Amino acid sequence: MTTTLTKVQQFLDSDDSDGAREEVAKISVNFKKVDATVRDFATLLVLGSQQIVEIGVGVLGRELLKTDIKEVNNDVIWLFIAAILSRHHINSDSPLRISIIGLISCVKNWELPIFAVLSPALDSFLMVSLSEENPLISEQTVDFISTWGENYAKAPRTRKQIKQFQSLIQLVLDKVDDLDIKDEWSEGVETFLKIAGQKQYNQYSDQRIWSDASNLLKKIYSPAVLNADTGANYYKVQDNIWRLITSCLASWGTIVYGNGLSIAVRIYSLEKTESQPVFLDELARPFREIEYMAGHNIRKITPFISTQIILESGIIIFYMDLKSNQSNFLAEEIKSLYDGKYEENRGKLRINVAISTNALKFDLDNSISREKVHEFVENSTSITLSLQKISPTFTSLIQLINLR
Numbered sequence: 001m002t003t004t005l006t007k008v009q010q011f012l013d014s015d016d017s018d019g020a021r022e023e024v025a026k027i028s029v030n031f032k033k034v035d036a037t038v039r040d041f042a043t044l045l046v047l048g049s050q051q052i053v054e055i056g057v058g059v060l061g062r063e064l065l066k067t068d069i070k071e072v073n074n075d076v077i078w079l080f081i082a083a084i085l086s087r088h089h090i091n092s093d094s095p096l097r098i099s100i101i102g103l104i105s106c107v108k109n110w111e112l113p114i115f116a117v118l119s120p121a122l123d124s125f126l127m128v129s130l131s132e133e134n135p136l137i138s139e140q141t142v143d144f145i146s147t148w149g150e151n152y153a154k155a156p157r158t159r160k161q162i163k164q165f166q167s168l169i170q171l172v173l174d175k176v177d178d179l180d181i182k183d184e185w186s187e188g189v190e191t192f193l194k195i196a197g198q199k200q201y202n203q204y205s206d207q208r209i210w211s212d213a214s215n216l217l218k219k220i221y222s223p224a225v226l227n228a229d230t231g232a233n234y235y236k237v238q239d240n241i242w243r244l245i246t247s248c249l250a251s252w253g254t255i256v257y258g259n260g261l262s263i264a265v266r267i268y269s270l271e272k273t274e275s276q277p278v279f280l281d282e283l284a285r286p287f288r289e290i291e292y293m294a295g296h297n298i299r300k301i302t303p304f305i306s307t308q309i310i311l312e313s314g315i316i317i318f319y320m321d322l323k324s325n326q327s328n329f330l331a332e333e334i335k336s337l338y339d340g341k342y343e344e345n346r347g348k349l350r351i352n353v354a355i356s357t358n359a360l361k362f363d364l365d366n367s368i369s370r371e372k373v374h375e376f377v378e379n380s381t382s383i384t385l386s387l388q389k390i391s392p393t394f395t396s397l398i399q400l401i402n403l404r
Helices: 002-013 017-025 036-047 050-065 074-085 096-104 119-131 135-152 159-173 179-196 201-205 208-220 223-228 233-257 276-297 324-336 387-401
Strands: 261-269 304-310 315-320 349-357 380-385
Touching: 002 017, 002 036, 002 050, 017 050, 036 050, 036 074, 036 233, 050 074, 050 096, 074 096, 074 119, 074 208, 074 233, 096 119, 096 135, 119 135, 119 159, 119 233, 135 159, 135 179, 159 179, 208 233, 223 233, 233 261, 233 315, 233 349, 261 324, 324 349
Parallel strands: none
Antiparallel strands: 261 315, 261 349, 304 315, 349 380
16 A cells, blocks of 8 residues: 555656546445455545545545445444544545545444544534535535435434534525525535524443444454554554544544543554553552542542443543533643654553533544634544653642642
8 A cells, every 4th residue: 555655646646637636536436345455445535645645535535436335334333433533634625525425424323432432523624615615615515415415424423513513504594595405405505503402412321432443443453454464554544543532432432421621542562462441550549630620639620420431442531520611621631641652652552532511612633624623612622641640640630720
């Protein structure tokens, strides 16, 4: 796949977009199951330049038109959507924002946990598209919500997010001159808002929302698959999507429980020579410090009211019921620890922390365009800290938070 990426980029560097498109089209994607062709295409979507991704999703869209939707496998579509959303940057005016609609329209059921868990990232992506001044991008986004909204609305979100959708959509509708189209879109949007306003997330009170996506990712990139990838590209793709999932899980904490602070933490080892339970035990210690100090030393702050553990993936999700100013301050302080490096090591361990609060608007793990998104979306940011740094830092933060 490294060779394919290089060849495609060489065509683009020579202003030969047709040659680049033909090279991408050589990957004959099997939409019926996740195999090497699907993983290779996901690699293009994660590691390729934005222009390569635009070409790639365009090729996928044309292939999907030739395919019976009943034969399209959920796992394949999930991987492609997750791959795109896990990218560090997508321009707000990229044509990808239109071509991706072909992929997300293939999702048969947004209530499925593997798709619902991606909804915070996709919501953020769509909100940026709605705010884009290019009418083609913003109007096509409204068209998607109007046409497929009855299905997409079933993905859980907060009332504040729904109001943001409503406000952004209305700004687009106000500029539509064709009254027939405007009326048609308005009717579809009304259906979307009505269904989205209902509490859809009660069914996710069990472990499924916390584990299904991580289990699928581990299945797609099994040890056998990763070990066979001599170019190590699959590792990079998997890592990007892991960070996306961690951030989405942090956002889920605030979606399910409401205002407060949600922290999703993933700990893993590059060498995988130590047992995962040991990782989790060491990981939980600084967060238990927060819980203890919050419960005993800070007035009117309850300890973590929920702790979800995905043992096999090394992920723990904490939620603390905080006032807006407290969650604001603590989230900002944790975020400020990020020093510009994505990963820091302590021996064999790495730790990824994602933070979400409805009181503070975070970009989602740098996986979507930063342009404008901070104006609309309260999701999560993802940072990576060394375990050596994290424990004393959290202790001091808890001591400081009551001062704000």
